[in-house]
Amino acid sequence: MDIFLxxxxxxxxxxxIYALIALGYTMVxxxxxxxxxxxxxxxxxxxxxxxxxITALGIGxxxxxxxxxxxxxxxxxxxxxxxxxxxxxxxRIAALITAIGVSLFLQYTGVFFFKAEPKVFPKIxxxxxxxxxxxxxxxxxxxxxxFVVTILLMLLLQYIVHFTKTGKAMRAVAYDKDAxxxxxxxTNNTISxxxxxxxxxxxxxxxxxxxxxxxxxxxxxVMPGLKAxxxxxxxxxxxxxxxxxxxxxxxxxxxxxxGYGNSLYRDAVAFFILIVILIIKPTxxxxxxxxxxx
Amino acid sequence: xxxxxxxxxNLSLAFILFFLIHFLMSAKIxxxxxxxxxxxxxxxxxMATSLNLVNGFLGQLHLGHAGFMAIGAYTSAAxxxxxxxxxxxxxxxxxIAAFVVGVLVGYPILRLGGDYLAIATLxxxxxxxxxxxxxxxxxxxxxxxxxxxYTNWPILFLITVAIILxxxxxxxxxxxxxxxxxxxxxxxxETMGINLTKYKVMTFAIAAFFAGTAGAxxxxxxxxxxxxxxxxxxxxxxxxxxxxxxxGSITGSIFAATGLTIISALLQDFxxxxxxxxxxxxxxxxxxxxxxxxxxxxxxxxxxxKKGGNKE
Numbered sequence: 001m002d003i004f005l006x007x008x009x010x011x012x013x014x015x016x017i018y019a020l021i022a023l024g025y026t027m028v029x030x031x032x033x034x035x036x037x038x039x040x041x042x043x044x045x046x047x048x049x050x051x052x053x054i055t056a057l058g059i060g061x062x063x064x065x066x067x068x069x070x071x072x073x074x075x076x077x078x079x080x081x082x083x084x085x086x087x088x089x090x091x092r093i094a095a096l097i098t099a100i101g102v103s104l105f106l107q108y109t110g111v112f113f114f115k116a117e118p119k120v121f122p123k124i125x126x127x128x129x130x131x132x133x134x135x136x137x138x139x140x141x142x143x144x145x146x147f148v149v150t151i152l153l154m155l156l157l158q159y160i161v162h163f164t165k166t167g168k169a170m171r172a173v174a175y176d177k178d179a180x181x182x183x184x185x186x187t188n189n190t191i192s193x194x195x196x197x198x199x200x201x202x203x204x205x206x207x208x209x210x211x212x213x214x215x216x217x218x219x220x221x222v223m224p225g226l227k228a229x230x231x232x233x234x235x236x237x238x239x240x241x242x243x244x245x246x247x248x249x250x251x252x253x254x255x256x257x258x259g260y261g262n263s264l265y266r267d268a269v270a271f272f273i274l275i276v277i278l279i280i281k282p283t284x285x286x287x288x289x290x291x292x293x294x
Numbered sequence: 295x296x297x298x299x300x301x302x303x304n305l306s307l308a309f310i311l312f313f314l315i316h317f318l319m320s321a322k323i324x325x326x327x328x329x330x331x332x333x334x335x336x337x338x339x340x341m342a343t344s345l346n347l348v349n350g351f352l353g354q355l356h357l358g359h360a361g362f363m364a365i366g367a368y369t370s371a372a373x374x375x376x377x378x379x380x381x382x383x384x385x386x387x388x389x390i391a392a393f394v395v396g397v398l399v400g401y402p403i404l405r406l407g408g409d410y411l412a413i414a415t416l417x418x419x420x421x422x423x424x425x426x427x428x429x430x431x432x433x434x435x436x437x438x439x440x441x442x443x444y445t446n447w448p449i450l451f452l453i454t455v456a457i458i459l460x461x462x463x464x465x466x467x468x469x470x471x472x473x474x475x476x477x478x479x480x481x482x483x484e485t486m487g488i489n490l491t492k493y494k495v496m497t498f499a500i501a502a503f504f505a506g507t508a509g510a511x512x513x514x515x516x517x518x519x520x521x522x523x524x525x526x527x528x529x530x531x532x533x534x535x536x537x538x539x540x541x542g543s544i545t546g547s548i549f550a551a552t553g554l555t556i557i558s559a560l561l562q563d564f565x566x567x568x569x570x571x572x573x574x575x576x577x578x579x580x581x582x583x584x585x586x587x588x589x590x591x592x593x594x595x596x597x598x599x600k601k602g603g604n605k606e
Contacts, residue, residue, distance in 0.1 A: 101576035271417030
């Protein structure tokens with residue numbers, strides 16, 4: 001029971017990270033129907049921005065988190081403007097291959113500038129942990145921070161999407177881009193905004209992972225990026241609560257596999273879930289079925 | 295009987311090339327390093343053209359081709375290394391293993407469209423790699439070593455030419471036309487009575503078969519194979535080749551595979567720069583020439599077509 005509780009805690013903190021990254025995937029996919037493969041790399045850059053902010057500027061965790069979010073938001077918008085915007089009317093395959101190209105570009109530019117060796121992330125949050133209801137399961141302050149920050153960001157996102165003009169525009173563009181344009185919504189700005197918000201969330205995830213695992217590498221974004229995509233598909237791509245739920249479920253399953261089974265199979269499980277969900281219900285847990293029209 | 299002048303000419307050109315390289319290799323004019331890259335080049339050609347079959351001709355985005363290569367490589371290498379079987383049957387078994395997996399995997403996932411298929415194939419490639427890491431019989435993460443070096447120049451060359459011819463004939467057959475019609479418009483193709491699932495799975499599995507062959511040839515040249523070799527980046531390498539050459543052009547894939555193998559051989563010492571260059575090329579092609587260098591055209595020697603006869 002104690003092990004189970006411990007794995008639930010580990011799973012939820014891992015799941016929070018996946019959820020934050022998955023939100024960016026899902027928002028971008030919802031609005032321009034593109035799998036932004038470079039999203040995992042934005043998360044990696046976020047971790048490095050956090051690292052340099054803490055080591056070079058000597059600031060605390062929360063200012064570093066905010067600097068990283070702002071940096072990633074700008075990066076996300078720049079990528080969208082340079083690489084994806086010219087391709088908005090071309091084939092899906094072309095856009096997808098471009099996204100893979102951007103992802104490789106960021107990875108190896110990272111390797112070139114930051115070197116492939118892992119960098120040790122400074123210990124900026126206390127190492128303490130607390131006991132849960134007298135059991136042998138513990139929750140560390142780092143995990144607690146990850147939870148709280150994720151929940152706060154989720155609430156903020158819900159607020160932006162549902163109660164602001166920008167959010168309304170985003171929903172309108174996701175629903176029907178042409179109609180939104182006709183109603184006077186600036187589609188380009190709205191898409192940029194979506195990239196900015198999604199990338200900021202990935203940046204936050206990057207800094208928190210840096211603190212949690214205390215090592216960052218230029219290729220750290222590949223696996224979490226792919227798995228967060230799995231999470232987004234699991235919850236139903238394009239649906240914001242779906243991404244959150246999918247991330248949490250994936251985190252829990254992975255923690256259970258590492259805790260009870262063979263941790264080497266952890267990565268395979270995520271992809272196995274992906275294939276199963278794609279075969280059984282490609283629209284994901286929260287998705288609605290749409291009839292194919294001629 | 296009509297003689298296909300293009301084919302005869304291309305084949306004779308190929309055999310001149312064969313004897314030329316054979317001579318240069320046996321006379322040791324080509325250094326060991328370049329010899330290795332020539333072998334790699336031909337394996338890359340097989341991989342790029344077979345991937346083009348799915349991505350270019352069938353129009354389905356497949357991102358896990360290295361997974362099939364791994365299946366072929368490991369199956370055949372396990373047969374020669376662990377069971378002391380001869381080379382040619384083990385290539386065949388490796389290829390058939392990849393084919394069977396291609397059918398089993400292709401059946402459910404090819405129902406998915408566009409992006410979902412891309413992610414599913416990507417996931418498939420990763421699953422294969424992780425399975426191999428966890429299989430101690432083939433060395434796990436350390437890799438399988440001590441594979442006999444059976445791949446030699448004539449075998450490699452003949453198999454490559456044979457595979458290119460097979461792919462070309464497949465595309466030019468009535469099956470091939472069905473495949474092309476699926477690429478152009480699935481709904482229209484289905485209305486015309488084309489069995490989508492059958493042709494999708496068949497094409498996917500044929501591509502898997504050839505990837506398995508390439509894997510077997512790869513394993514028996516490099517002595518050692520590790521699961522890390524067949525990761526997502528490897529699949530992307532082949533994707534870049536197919537896309538650069540032109541999705542839907544066999545000659546395009548051959549040229550792109552040749553060009554990129556030479557470039558990566560020259561940039562061997564600059565790992566990160568090479569990958570940056572790769573990615574910039576990939577994005578630039580998509581932005582400025584999304585159809586690739588050759589588009590869907592094949593290179594032909596037009597002076598051979600003078601007397602009419604064989605118009606393709």
